[in-house]
């Protein structure tokens with residue numbers, strides 16, 4: 407799955423499906439599950455002192471949904487599309503919209519940002 411945090415997606419299955427693009431808040435489980443703004447929202451009751459609600463009460467949280475229930479939203483096509491991968495001339499990989507062939511960012515570029523693994 408090539409969806410990443412901050413991408414816009416269209417939800418195509420479940421209670422919250424609809425044509426409008428929504429933002430991906432978090433990618434979990436290696437891309438199998440994602441959290442999308444305003445999708446699969448539940449109210450969680452919390453006590454006073456919760457970091458996100460010091461007075462306590464109800465918090466609205468987005469539960470993860472399966473990433474197969476969304477399509478990447480292509481701004482160029484203005485609809486949900488499937489993504490492909492292409493190699494650039496300099497050996498890099500880019501995500502492309504399968505409808506219009508527009509590049510929507512590189513693949514694998516995030517690896518540099520990962521925390522270094524501790525050895526020894």
Ligand SMILES: [Zn+2]
Nearest residue numbers: 480483503506
């Ligand atoms: Zn497109």
